[in-house]
Amino acid sequence: MKRPDDIAPALLVSDQELVGAEFSLLQRLVEQGVGRPAKDGDAPKQKPPMAIALDPSRSPAAGGLRTYLPQETGTGYWDFVQVVPGIYTGITDASYRRPHRLELPDETLTKIRLLCSGCLRLIDSGKTIDAGSVHIHSLRRGQERRFAYEIHSGELRMVTLHLTPEGLAGLGMDGKALHDFVAREHAAGDAAAPVRRIEPADRLLRIAEAILLSRDRFPGAFRLTYVTGKARELLTEALNALFSEGSDSRATPRPRETRLRRRLQEAQRIIDATLADPPTIEQLARMVGINRTTLKAEFKAAFGTTIHQYQAAKRMREARRLIEETALPMGAIAEQLGFSQASQLSSAVRRHYGTTPRALRRDYLSG
Missing domain, CATH: 2.60.120.10 (Jelly Rolls)
Structure with missing residues (x-):
């Protein structure tokens, strides 16, 4: 079908x-x-x-x-x-x-x-x-x-x-x-x-x-x-x-709710900026001034996903963007995103997108 x-x-x-x-x-x-x-x-x-x-x-x-x-x-x-x-x-x-x-x-x-x-x-x-x-x-x-x-x-x-x-x-x-x-x-x-x-x-x-x-x-x-x-x-x-x-x-959000939202947004920005070497949840909690349990619960409530799931999805979106929209070698993309080698990047792309990095790039350029 x-x-x-x-x-x-x-x-x-x-x-x-x-x-x-x-x-x-x-x-x-x-x-x-x-x-x-x-x-x-x-x-x-x-x-x-x-x-x-x-x-x-x-x-x-x-x-x-x-x-x-x-x-x-x-x-x-x-x-x-x-x-x-x-x-x-x-x-x-x-x-x-x-x-x-x-x-x-x-x-x-x-x-x-x-x-x-x-x-x-x-x-x-x-x-x-x-x-x-x-x-x-x-x-x-x-x-x-x-x-x-x-x-x-x-x-x-x-x-x-x-x-x-x-x-x-x-x-x-x-x-x-x-x-x-x-x-x-x-x-x-x-x-x-x-x-x-x-x-x-x-x-x-x-x-x-x-x-x-x-x-x-x-x-x-x-x-x-x-x-x-x-x-x-x-x-x-x-x-x-x-x-x-x-x-x-x-x-009208209360002052505490506004502060919490800003801290969650800061956590999101930190994750987005550290895809190659992300902090642990404990480190992230200290960086934004929220305890670990609160950070995990409120992050999921705010963004509809866990911290680890958000990190993984963001990493793969950035991998796809670099594969499709730049001419960087796969090894360079792997290094930029914290993969130990190009084959690890390829395996992650195949699991997430159901195809290979080279096929993604070829389809993008031919489209």
């Missing part, structure tokens, strides 16, 4: 610039199926437990689009996955070589942005959006100034829900009412577009992390189903948190 992604590609790689593109362009490219299939052979090749038949005549030509960063800009990609017509999930897993300005198009749209790592700066207000935060902002066609922000150099891992009034109406929601609520209640003071923080963020960020990690867990069409389901969950949870603010004392 063919795998579902052989029947109907879940993602198509587009040569067009999609980051900051008008929503109508994304919709048109998805409906027309413009692009080449993304070669995500990342999940182990397992026989599906049951027969699954996809009927392409009942779906758009593609489930979503991917665009890779130009080499001079950085490495990594942005995925745009259609949840329903008029609603997309943006998945950003990239690293920028230098600050990058992004100006959004003139259109009516609401965005919920979940920043798992990295930093953004709003151009007009100078306000920074740091990792571990969730914001909602609304754009309206015909504004005097375009909404723009700057992506700081370094890693950017982010999930964004792009919501049109028509898409929300398709889910039985009033998109105009949501837009007006955000515009009326915003607290960021950015003249170009109202921006409002959503609290509490921890549960929302756990869902975003699961979406980001889905590329390593599922083959194409299975990932598409997973992401669209999690996006619906994310939208529901985000709107529930947004409209509960002010009536629920839990909506």
Whole structure:
């Protein structure tokens, strides 16, 4: 039996610039199926437990689009996955070589942005959006100034829900009412577009992390189903948190909760920076000022995975990035990530992705 992604590609790689593109362009490219299939052979090749038949005549030509960063800009990609017509999930897993300005198009749209790592700066207000935060902002066609922000150099891992009034109406929601609520209640003071923080963020960020990690867990069409389901969950949870603010004392984090979140984010940054020689849990706990038991429990609660699982997944994502997006020899990649030799790297890649490092590189370059 063919795998579902052989029947109907879940993602198509587009040569067009999609980051900051008008929503109508994304919709048109998805409906027309413009692009080449993304070669995500990342999940182990397992026989599906049951027969699954996809009927392409009942779906758009593609489930979503991917665009890779130009080499001079950085490495990594942005995925745009259609949840329903008029609603997309943006998945950003990239690293920028230098600050990058992004100006959004003139259109009516609401965005919920979940920043798992990295930093953004709003151009007009100078306000920074740091990792571990969730914001909602609304754009309206015909504004005097375009909404723009700057992506700081370094890693950017982010999930964004792009919501049109028509898409929300398709889910039985009033998109105009949501837009007006955000515009009326915003607290960021950015003249170009109202921006409002959503609290509490921890549960929302756990869902975003699961979406980001889905590329390593599922083959194409299975990932598409997973992401669209999690996006619906994310939208529901985000709107529930947004409209509960002010009536629920839990909506505003206590100082202790804020300190704990910052320490967990620091633990995450340390892990990300020490893939070749990671600290033990005891060492990590001392570095961030939390006892070992609390660190293990709260890290899993915040990120939906254990410390060891997060370390292993991050190491393999970085291995894949270096294999696909650089010309480094396998031995150099192995050394950079703390593998004793290239054969150890090869075994780890085969276990995690179900293929060899050389096949990953070949497929990436030929795609």
